[in-house]
Amino acid sequence: MKRILFMAFAVLLLAVSSCKKENNNKASETEDLTQIQEVSNANFSVEIWGVKSGFETGYNDIYFRVKDKTSGVYLQDASLSWYPEMHMMSMSHSCPNSTIAKMNGKQTLYKAYAIFTMATNATEYWDAKIDITKNGEVSTVIPVLNVVASSTKKVASFTGSDSKKYILAYIEPQKPKAAVNDLVLGLFLKNGMGFDAVQNLNIEVDPRMPSMNNHSSPGNENPVFNPSDNFYHGKLSLTMSGLWKLNLIVKNANNDIIGGKAVTQTEDSNLYLEVEF
Amino acid sequence: MWIFRRYILLVLWLAIADFLFAQEPDTSFTSLNEIVVSAKPVLDYKSQTKPLSSLDEYMEKMTNVGLIKRGNYAWEPMLNSMASERIAVTIDGMHIFGACTDKMDPVTSYVEVSNLKEINVSSGQSGASSRPSIGGSVDLVRNCHEYTSSGWSGAVNFGAESNASLVSAGAKVKYANHLFFTEANFMFRNADNYKAGKNTLVNFSQFTKHNASLTAGVKVAESQTLTASLIVDNATNIGYPALPMDVSLARAFITSLEHTAKAISPAIEAWNTKVYFNTLKHIMDDTKRPNVAIHMDMPGNSETYGLLSNAIVNVKKHKFIFGISGYYNRSLAEMTMYPKNPLEKPMFMFTWPDIRTLYLGLNTKDHWMINAHHHLNYSLHAGFQQNKIADEKGLQSMEIFYPKASPTKNRFLYGLQAGYTFEKNGFEVTFGSGYGERAPSVSEGYGFYLFNSFDKYDYIGNPDLKNEKSVDANVGFVYRNNKVKVNVNGNYFHIFNYIIGAINPALSPMTIGATGVRQYTQLPFAQIANANLELSYKPIWNLAFKGLFSYSYGTDNKQAYLPLIRPFSFRFNVNYTIKSFDFEVATEGAAKHYAYSENYGETATSAYAILNLSAGYKLLLPQYQLYVKVGVENIADTYYTTYADWNHIPRRGRNFFVSLSFVFDKTNRCH
Ligand SMILES: [Cu+2]
Numbered sequence: 001m002k003r004i005l006f007m008a009f010a011v012l013l014l015a016v017s018s019c020k021k022e023n024n025n026k027a028s029e030t031e032d033l034t035q036i037q038e039v040s041n042a043n044f045s046v047e048i049w050g051v052k053s054g055f056e057t058g059y060n061d062i063y064f065r066v067k068d069k070t071s072g073v074y075l076q077d078a079s080l081s082w083y084p085e086m087h088m089m090s091m092s093h094s095c096p097n098s099t100i101a102k103m104n105g106k107q108t109l110y111k112a113y114a115i116f117t118m119a120t121n122a123t124e125y126w127d128a129k130i131d132i133t134k135n136g137e138v139s140t141v142i143p144v145l146n147v148v149a150s151s152t153k154k155v156a157s158f159t160g161s162d163s164k165k166y167i168l169a170y171i172e173p174q175k176p177k178a179a180v181n182d183l184v185l186g187l188f189l190k191n192g193m194g195f196d197a198v199q200n201l202n203i204e205v206d207p208r209m210p211s212m213n214n215h216s217s218p219g220n221e222n223p224v225f226n227p228s229d230n231f232y233h234g235k236l237s238l239t240m241s242g243l244w245k246l247n248l249i250v251k252n253a254n255n256d257i258i259g260g261k262a263v264t265q266t267e268d269s270n271l272y273l274e275v276e277f
Numbered sequence: 278m279w280i281f282r283r284y285i286l287l288v289l290w291l292a293i294a295d296f297l298f299a300q301e302p303d304t305s306f307t308s309l310n311e312i313v314v315s316a317k318p319v320l321d322y323k324s325q326t327k328p329l330s331s332l333d334e335y336m337e338k339m340t341n342v343g344l345i346k347r348g349n350y351a352w353e354p355m356l357n358s359m360a361s362e363r364i365a366v367t368i369d370g371m372h373i374f375g376a377c378t379d380k381m382d383p384v385t386s387y388v389e390v391s392n393l394k395e396i397n398v399s400s401g402q403s404g405a406s407s408r409p410s411i412g413g414s415v416d417l418v419r420n421c422h423e424y425t426s427s428g429w430s431g432a433v434n435f436g437a438e439s440n441a442s443l444v445s446a447g448a449k450v451k452y453a454n455h456l457f458f459t460e461a462n463f464m465f466r467n468a469d470n471y472k473a474g475k476n477t478l479v480n481f482s483q484f485t486k487h488n489a490s491l492t493a494g495v496k497v498a499e500s501q502t503l504t505a506s507l508i509v510d511n512a513t514n515i516g517y518p519a520l521p522m523d524v525s526l527a528r529a530f531i532t533s534l535e536h537t538a539k540a541i542s543p544a545i546e547a548w549n550t551k552v553y554f555n556t557l558k559h560i561m562d563d564t565k566r567p568n569v570a571i572h573m574d575m576p577g578n579s580e581t582y583g584l585l586s587n588a589i590v591n592v593k594k595h596k597f598i599f600g601i602s603g604y605y606n607r608s609l610a611e612m613t614m615y616p617k618n619p620l621e622k623p624m625f626m627f628t629w630p631d632i633r634t635l636y637l638g639l640n641t642k643d644h645w646m647i648n649a650h651h652h653l654n655y656s657l658h659a660g661f662q663q664n665k666i667a668d669e670k671g672l673q674s675m676e677i678f679y680p681k682a683s684p685t686k687n688r689f690l691y692g693l694q695a696g697y698t699f700e701k702n703g704f705e706v707t708f709g710s711g712y713g714e715r716a717p718s719v720s721e722g723y724g725f726y727l728f729n730s731f732d733k734y735d736y737i738g739n740p741d742l743k744n745e746k747s748v749d750a751n752v753g754f755v756y757r758n759n760k761v762k763v764n765v766n767g768n769y770f771h772i773f774n775y776i777i778g779a780i781n782p783a784l785s786p787m788t789i790g791a792t793g794v795r796q797y798t799q800l801p802f803a804q805i806a807n808a809n810l811e812l813s814y815k816p817i818w819n820l821a822f823k824g825l826f827s828y829s830y831g832t833d834n835k836q837a838y839l840p841l842i843r844p845f846s847f848r849f850n851v852n853y854t855i856k857s858f859d860f861e862v863a864t865e866g867a868a869k870h871y872a873y874s875e876n877y878g879e880t881a882t883s884a885y886a887i888l889n890l891s892a893g894y895k896l897l898l899p900q901y902q903l904y905v906k907v908g909v910e911n912i913a914d915t916y917y918t919t920y921a922d923w924n925h926i927p928r929r930g931r932n933f934f935v936s937l938s939f940v941f942d943k944t945n946r947c948h
Contacts, residue, residue, distance in 0.1 A: 177673055179676060211617065214785075217785070218783060218785075237677040239677060240626035241622065242614070242623065242625070243621045
């Protein structure tokens with residue numbers, strides 16, 4: 001009798017601990033993330049996760065997990081590729097985005113970014129064609145991505161003085177502080193239906209608080225191109241919380257203005273991004 | 278201590294009353310005295326020109342003391358032409374640090390005249406015993422008590438003034454026996470907007486103040502006592518017409534527990550040890566102002582824990598004081614601004630990012646009575662101060678301006694001083710000199726976009742400031758006989774690493790309407806000098822004339838004038854006593870302030886003079902006393918402003934006042 005009790009207890013313990021372990025494992029895979037949607041085809045179920053509970057215009061980190069529907073196991077060695085696309089009334093276009101790559105230190109989590117240039121509306125929408133390659137076989141899902149307008153301006157499209165079409169996006173800090181923050185901006189050139197990262201232009205940032213009579217801050221450093229991630233990295237100092245407007249000027253190597261203009265007493269730059277915290 | 282007197286202790290202007298009422302029984306209520314260790318009788322408040330005037334009004338009449346006015350309440354004291362940062366203001370030796378980033382709540386605003394026995398002013402390094410300062414120290418000494426079987430006593434006070442419809446009302450109850458005493462004291466003041474001269478209403482100058490104080494002591498052994506005390510000061514709806522904001526609440530809890538042992542041995546005269554705690558809360562308010570560019574909340578908090586211990590030791594002709602002093606202060610202030618667009622998030626910043634200040638110091642003084650004519654005094658002090666930015670976010674904000682800012686900063690602060698007095702046949706000559714250092718204030722070290730409405734600049738603190746250092750010298754001459762007294766005295770401060778805000782044109786102001794940003798920095802040196810001439814003449818016993826003439830001078834290293842330096846100014850009064858009545862005619866004024874600091878937003882103020890009259894009556898019976906005083910200030914209703922009036926807000930115009938004091942008390946004065 002004692003032995004049975006003991007075994008029952010051991011089994012229970014084991015069950016609890018393994019259950020806990022699995023929970024732990026799962027939690028650590030998607031810790032601090034929120035599942036936005038799930039889409040499946042005959043073979044796979046693709047979970048889409050984000051930092052927030054949905055997609056916003058501007059830069060979005062997007063996370064993926066793919067479950068094999070027959071085995072119920074999350075894939076660890078799949079190859080994923082995607083193509084986010086905006087379907088407009090008259091045309092379709094993509095947006096600046098990265099390839100989907102397995103995340104370092106994660107078992108089942110894949111990541112990409114997309115910079116949505118506009119929000120979903122009644123007649124126009126985003127989707128993403130996701131190809132899952134496993135053992136040489138390609139399987140596709142095409143989830144519709146619902147993109148809402150960000151409360152602040154996080155992406156700016158403009159036609160430069162060189163008549164080319166550019167997209168400038170706010171990437172970091174995602175958690176701004178009243179401090180000197182690491183600033184990351186993305187600058188892209190429209191190339192057909194896709195976008196290429198721009199690396200030979202200069203960006204000047206002039207952060208201001210419109211509600212504080214265009215108060216600015218010291219200690220900013222203009223972002224410079226970094227080939228490791230194809231973004232521009234600089235320093236952004238924010239003296240207090242609230243809404244900051246990053247007035248921008250994009251120049252070429254000859255110091256010719258491609259976009260934006262200097263802030264004056266009466267006018268801000270027509271090229272700007274916003275950060276609010 | 279006579280030797281200290283000329284420089285260490287500043288005399289209340291109306292010390293003339295000493296001559297007039299020397300015989301009168303002392304009831305020790307609401308009286309403020311100079312500290313006098315000689316046999317001079319104490320000064321009684323009821324003999325003051327305006328018995329229920331605020332502490333600020335009392336202090337204004339002290340030599341070498343100036344008061345910066347931002348309204349009709351909470352004036353900021355200056356000593357030797359130096360304001361809060363350079364002087365140490367304490368209550369019974371307790372350190373209290375204002376909770377307002379804009380200096381709306383000097384320490385003196387948290388006590389009432391009725392709590393105090395005297396104001397002990399020490400000039401230069403002679404006052405730096407418990408906290409390093411440059412200009413000196415002001416200690417507000419509270420009522421003391423003796424363990425006598427006097428039983429119940431008390432008083433009721435009432436005052437009213439026509440200008441601002443000011444009402445003051447207070448009461449005191451006291452019980453004492455040979456083992457125990459307790460005293461409760463309550464004071465209420467309320468004022469509407471005051472009127473400046475020429476019937477000019479000064480909006481946002483109202484205030485309401487409640488002050489309650491409770492003290493209790495018990496004799497724990499022969500010659501040993503334990504005293505606990507509490508002051509609660511609660512001021513609401515305080516207008517600051519010179520500033521863009523008012524204050525909805527300024528509240529203080531000030532507590533202490535003190536152990537006193539007397540006559541421990543033939544050498545050790547006394548040993549006092551005190552632990553204390555105080556907490557201040559300050560809430561600014563712009564909701565009543567029209568056309569506010571942006572609404573903001575600016576609460577501030579300051580908490581101080583402290584310890585003091587002093588032993589008085591007599592060895593032959595020396596009187597030594599050995600002391601230790603320590604305190605720990607926490608200052609935190611923040612600002613939240615609300616954009617006009619309700620969709621935008623509020624804007625927040627720490628203006629004092631949770632700054633912790635720890636100070637530990639040792640000090641010693643000796644007063645050496647070489648003989649009847651020669652006295653020498655000297656003192657030494659040394660301390661350690663640590664400042665720490667306790668809030669990580671505060672440090673990060675500071676790093677915007679100082680990328681290498683460290684969360685902690687340690688300093689050692691030293692000082693020494695010596696003075697000499699020679700007196701003979703009514704003549705007295707004193708001179709002395711000192712060296713001292715001070716650490717930057719919280720605002721100077723760590724303030725974040727503190728708007729100075731005087732020069733219209735935002736100020737940024739600088740955690741890398743070095744100690745400010747000062748060499749001072751003083752000299753004085755007194756002659757007195759039974760009719761005449763002449764007192765000439767002066768002092769000079771040469772201040773190295775003088776801390777002041779310098780314009781940084783690269784920085785953008787935060788405050789809407791600010792001209793620019795100043796960062797605290799240090800000038801190689803600055804110099805400040807103060808001189809006074811006091812004349813008294815008493816041709817007959819009941820008639821006295823007294824005059825005081827003061828002048829101060831201050832320049833920086835480029836010979837540019839420093840701000841808030843007193844121009845030539847004077848007071849003159851005549852007192853006459855007959856039977857139970859006394860009368861006073863007083864005038865005060867200043868020359869044109871031409872030595873103003875353009876760099877710091879000052880402009881000239883014109884010369885002025887005003888005339889005041891008062892009359893008093895007293896009924897002195899063994900069981901109770903009644904005092905009545907009436908008067909009028911600024912009879913001509915002159916419209917005027919002085920060098921110390923922030924943004925040149927005008928001072929009060931004509932004001933009639935009356936005060937009544939009913940005292941039931943037996944003679945019971947302690948020292
Ligand atoms: Cu304030």
